[in-house]
Amino acid sequence: MAQESPKNSAAEIPVTSNGEVDDSHEHGFKRDLKRSLPAGLGLSETQITSHGFESTKEGVTEAGAFQGSPAPPLPSVMSPGRVAASRLAQQGSDLIVPAGGQRTQTKSGPVILADETKNPAMEKLELVRKWSLNTYKCTRQIISEKLGRGSRTVDLELEAQIDILRDNKKKYENILKLAQTLSTQLFQMVHTQRQLGDAFADLSLKSLELHEEFGYNADTQKLLAKNGETLLGAINFFIASVNTLVNKTIEDTLMTVKQYESARIEYDAYRTDLEELNLGPRDANTLPKIEQSQHLFQAHKEKYDKMRNDVSIKLKFLEENKVKVLHNQLVLFHNAIAAYFAGNQKQLEQTLKQFHIKLKNPGVDAPSWLEEQ
Numbered sequence: 001m002a003q004e005s006p007k008n009s010a011a012e013i014p015v016t017s018n019g020e021v022d023d024s025h026e027h028g029f030k031r032d033l034k035r036s037l038p039a040g041l042g043l044s045e046t047q048i049t050s051h052g053f054e055s056t057k058e059g060v061t062e063a064g065a066f067q068g069s070p071a072p073p074l075p076s077v078m079s080p081g082r083v084a085a086s087r088l089a090q091q092g093s094d095l096i097v098p099a100g101g102q103r104t105q106t107k108s109g110p111v112i113l114a115d116e117t118k119n120p121a122m123e124k125l126e127l128v129r130k131w132s133l134n135t136y137k138c139t140r141q142i143i144s145e146k147l148g149r150g151s152r153t154v155d156l157e158l159e160a161q162i163d164i165l166r167d168n169k170k171k172y173e174n175i176l177k178l179a180q181t182l183s184t185q186l187f188q189m190v191h192t193q194r195q196l197g198d199a200f201a202d203l204s205l206k207s208l209e210l211h212e213e214f215g216y217n218a219d220t221q222k223l224l225a226k227n228g229e230t231l232l233g234a235i236n237f238f239i240a241s242v243n244t245l246v247n248k249t250i251e252d253t254l255m256t257v258k259q260y261e262s263a264r265i266e267y268d269a270y271r272t273d274l275e276e277l278n279l280g281p282r283d284a285n286t287l288p289k290i291e292q293s294q295h296l297f298q299a300h301k302e303k304y305d306k307m308r309n310d311v312s313i314k315l316k317f318l319e320e321n322k323v324k325v326l327h328n329q330l331v332l333f334h335n336a337i338a339a340y341f342a343g344n345q346k347q348l349e350q351t352l353k354q355f356h357i358k359l360k361n362p363g364v365d366a367p368s369w370l371e372e373q
Contacts, residue, residue: 134266141269152268155308161315162257165250172246176239183235190228197221227340230348234336237357241329249321253314260307267304270297328355 144150200218204211274293280286332355339348 137269137273138262138265141265141272144272145268150268150272153264153271153304158308158312158315162311165253165257165315165318169246169250169254172242172250176242176246179235179239179242183232183239186228186232186235190225190232193221193225193228197225223345227343227345227348230345230352231336231340233357234332234348234352234355237355238329238333241325245322245325249318253311253318256307256311256314260304260311263300263304263307267297267300270300273297332357 141150145152197218197220200214200221204214204218207214270293274290274297277286277290277293282290332351335351335354336348339345339351
């Protein structure tokens with residue numbers, strides 16, 4: 001009982017926020033200690049050493065002969081300071097505080113260091129501020145250009161190439177739309193010819209008087225349907241190639257053009273801002289703003305030059321790819337149409353082999369379950 005009293009009392013020693021002993025609770029601590037000691041123990045002096053925090057006092061408490069009946073122990077109510085002391089007391093096994101005041105660490109434990117980190121909310125607020133400022137300047141530049149008050153940087157050769165590309169894209173989209181319409185109508189015609197050939201073949205078997213006539217027409221319609229399926233395969237291949245050129249290759253180049261135009265607007269906006277600052281007075285207040293504006297202008301100028309070079313390179317490669325793709329596809333389209341309407345089945349099939357086009361044979365009926373087994 002006498003050995004546990006110092007440990008329990010040490011757990012309730014209040015400390016301040018920096019780990020020092022709070023003297024305001026010293027008298028209350030002594031009173032609780034006297035009440036916890038039994039009357040039979042004639043202790044004259046009890047020495048308590050606090051563990052887990054530094055203190056210049058050794059915590060010596062003198063206790064004389066206890067008089068009177070022992071009072072019941074008071075319920076322990078731990079204040080915030082005592083809670084901190086109890087947490088420090090639990091770490092007493094790690095630290096030993098000798099009488100000299102120097103602290104010796106005997107056992108390593110987890111140490112958490114409070115590091116100052118950046119506030120995420122402040123970072124987001126700064127990003128929003130920069131974005132708002134950049135958007136305001138670009139919007140002002142666009143409005144000024146539309147009203148005819150602001151100047152814009154123009155690369156005449158590059159702008160002419162971009163205009164030609166956009167105009168060609170519209171024309172290619174129109175060709176693609178018409179080719180898709182032709183493919184749909186040809187598919188319906190081939191389907192009708194196939195049904196008509198089946199009907200003639202059925203009547204050829206049931207009408208003995210007109211057996212040959214119905215048979216000729218049935219063979220003709222089936223041949224036309226077969227050639228139509230071959231032509232349909234060539235037209236679909238043409239549509240797929242032109243669609244890739246228009247909606248992927250050209251569209252990718254136009255996306256780069258949009259990025260180039262955005263970089264051009266930002267470049268002109270910061271250029272105009274720098275020109276306005278240079279026209280104003282130069283003093284201690286405006287010089288830092290001019291220097292910062294010069295730095296931003298140089299950064300956006302480098303971005304603009306880079307995007308302009310990227311657009312020039314992509315336009316060059318696009319032109320080469322476009323000529324190669326369209327040359328092959330136009331030759332295929334011409335030869336297939338000419339062979340089909342000339343009734344030259346061998347030439348039509350040879351055209352498909354030349355461009356490595358494989359048909360799925362939609363006119364061939366699926367095998368029955370007996371044939372599959």
